[in-house]
Amino acid sequence: MFGFGTMIEKLKHDPKTIVFTEGTDPRILEASGRLLAGTWLTPILVGEEDEVKRAAEEAGFNIRGARIISPKTYERMDEMVDKMVELRKGKMTPEQCREMLQKPNYFGTMLVVMKEADCLLGGATYSTADTVRPALQLIKTKPGNKIVSSCFILVRDHATGDREVLAMGDCAINIAPTEDELVEIAVETTECARHFGVDPKVAFLSYSTKGSGKGDDVEKMRNACEKAKAILAGVPVDGEMQFDAAVNPTVGQLKFPGSPVAGYANTFIFPDINAGNIGYKIAQRLGGFDAYGPILLGLNAPVNDLSRGCNALEVYSMAIITAALS
Numbered sequence: 001m002f003g004f005g006t007m008i009e010k011l012k013h014d015p016k017t018i019v020f021t022e023g024t025d026p027r028i029l030e031a032s033g034r035l036l037a038g039t040w041l042t043p044i045l046v047g048e049e050d051e052v053k054r055a056a057e058e059a060g061f062n063i064r065g066a067r068i069i070s071p072k073t074y075e076r077m078d079e080m081v082d083k084m085v086e087l088r089k090g091k092m093t094p095e096q097c098r099e100m101l102q103k104p105n106y107f108g109t110m111l112v113v114m115k116e117a118d119c120l121l122g123g124a125t126y127s128t129a130d131t132v133r134p135a136l137q138l139i140k141t142k143p144g145n146k147i148v149s150s151c152f153i154l155v156r157d158h159a160t161g162d163r164e165v166l167a168m169g170d171c172a173i174n175i176a177p178t179e180d181e182l183v184e185i186a187v188e189t190t191e192c193a194r195h196f197g198v199d200p201k202v203a204f205l206s207y208s209t210k211g212s213g214k215g216d217d218v219e220k221m222r223n224a225c226e227k228a229k230a231i232l233a234g235v236p237v238d239g240e241m242q243f244d245a246a247v248n249p250t251v252g253q254l255k256f257p258g259s260p261v262a263g264y265a266n267t268f269i270f271p272d273i274n275a276g277n278i279g280y281k282i283a284q285r286l287g288g289f290d291a292y293g294p295i296l297l298g299l300n301a302p303v304n305d306l307s308r309g310c311n312a313l314e315v316y317s318m319a320i321i322t323a324a325l326s
Helices: 004-013 026-035 049-059 077-088 094-100 104-113 128-139 179-195 216-231 243-247 249-255 273-285 312-324
Strands: 016-020 041-046 067-069 119-122 149-157 163-169 202-205 237-241 267-269 290-297 303-305
Touching: 004 312, 016 026, 016 104, 016 312, 026 041, 026 049, 026 312, 041 104, 041 312, 049 067, 077 094, 077 104, 077 128, 104 119, 104 128, 119 128, 119 312, 128 290, 128 303, 149 179, 149 273, 163 179, 163 273, 179 202, 179 216, 179 267, 179 290, 202 216, 202 243, 216 237, 216 267, 237 243, 243 249, 273 290, 290 303, 290 312, 303 312
Parallel strands: 016 041, 016 119, 041 067, 119 303, 163 267, 202 237, 202 267
Antiparallel strands: 149 163, 149 290
């Protein structure tokens, strides 16, 4: 079952390092101070050492033990430039790479490439695109993957002591995924769900249940579902289905009789980013779920994005999640 205690125990047995690309941000510094109280996840703060230390002192956070690395003084910069030129495959000159590496998001991503860190967390002050773009260009997708996608993990504790954990993808990256992209999203979201203790039951969501509605969007979800079934052997996968059919057993078995998923789904594949983003935020704001993510999927190393409205606790939580996935 999902719990940060389980992830922390994993990290205690295999400590990691994580790059924070916004080393002077008070939320990053507060989360780093909390992480440094343990010995299982070491922060690397990108920035000028005097500026980072001054920001921490002014905010009252103890970051003793964190590594602070500046692009201006990084000893392996020439090696990093050569590696970036190689990765960009002629699309950038050494001079252009050196200039780009002065940007914390590119420099931090290359720290992961150079094995200075195991993973990266950024985006407290810049857009998702500014986190994803360098990851795509430099870390690249895993073998067999064509896209980067994302999912949110939704967690709700009940008065009975039970904990409900759901996975929702893709709510943040792909605007209008194709059939094949939806299949890749489903495979990656299913694997991510397993990391959080979910026994996946995967629903491809639509405004239609088993042909009750018509249209290209319905066909897309139905076809993607069939393709995913062939890949996710042994995993209950069904669709297309409406959300009520996915989560309510009475409605689900009425609308989709005999489905192993209808009424019992815990892993949801949305048709596009509009539906996904709205859906997870409804669950978060009206359903009382805590939302963790977006968790980026399909990359060769864990890189995750923060909301610009995040707080220090969310930074701390996402750091643990990111490291535990590495």
